[in-house]
Amino acid sequence: MLSLLCLLLACSLMSAVMGARSFFQDRSELRLRPIDPGRFAEANRALQSSGKDRIVIFGDSRAHQTTVSGDTASAWQVVSRGVSGESSVQASYRFQNDVIDLRPRVVLIVTGINDAVAAANLPGMERAAVANLKANVSRFAQEAAASGAVAIVSTIVRPTTPRLIRRPFWSDRVYALIDEVNAHIRGLAADNVLILDADALLVGDKTTLPWHLATDEVHLSKEAHELLAARLDEMLRPLRPGAAH
Known part of the structure; x- marks a missing residue:
């Protein structure tokens, strides 16, 4: 009887794991498809000039959670246009x-x-997803610069070591993919394209993001965002009107 119960429990656990894996893969595939291009339409129409130079923070949940400090908080009109869970493919729309x-x-x-993360979990889509990501980041930087703005492109902060519960749905391929894309991002540096090397600042020569700088596998802690805010403030200082160059 005990053996039978153990077998049933094992089968139930395996079924749950397989179901969760399927859900995660489906969600990963969804992230590589475009959605909701008009998400901020009403907010954009209502946005008024504050008399200050405007900085738009654009991207995913990490963009949404980005904080500002120092002169940035007082001298700039900061507009957040980050969407949690969004890929660069979706953001491009x-x-x-x-x-x-x-x-x-x-x-x-x-x-x-x-x-x-999605590409690492979908090997059949990996190379196309990485190529799309590189192309999208390049396009964002080039179009921002062509419009007369200064583009500041953040490197991708590598995830932390996954928790045991996430391990069945995790691929360590993600670290190599991020290294590849970060090399591409660093190569985008130009007169009107600056690089905020967030990965070098937070992870450095370590393999993964230290846990005290993370809230889960991919999201950054308050301390991490404070470190990035201080670095961003340094980068923006010479761009303020009247600043010496």
């Missing part, structure tokens, strides 16, 4: 509306973690 049409002085681009 709203870049014109949520960035270019707002006529910012600076655009901070924070995207790619969702593409990388």
Whole structure:
């Protein structure tokens, strides 16, 4: 009887794991498809000039959670256009509306973690997803610069070590994919394209993001965001009107 109960429990657990894996893969595939390009339409129409230079923070949940500090908080009109769970593919459909049409002085681009996690879990789509991510980040930077704004592109912060409960639905391929894309992002540096090397700042020579700088596998802690805010403030200082160059 005990053996039978153990067998039934094992079968139930396996079924739950397989169901969760299927759900996660379906969700990963969804992230690589475009959705909701008009998400901020009403907010964009209502946005008024504050008399300050505008910075738009564009991208995914990491963009949505980005904080500002120092002179940035007082000297700039900060507009957040980050969408949790969104890939760069999805974000590309709203870049014109949520960035270019707002006529910012600076655009901070924070995207790619969702593409990388999804691609690592879908081997058949991996190379196409990485190519799309590189192309999308390049396009965001180039179109922002062409509009007269300064593009600040963040490298992708590598995830932390996954928890045991996440391990069955996790691929360590994500770290290599992010390294590849970050090399591409660093190569985008130009006169009007600056690189915020968030991965170098938070992860450095470690393999994964330290747990005290994370809230889960892919999201950053308050301390991490504070470190990035301080670095962003340094980068923006010379871009303020009247600043010495």
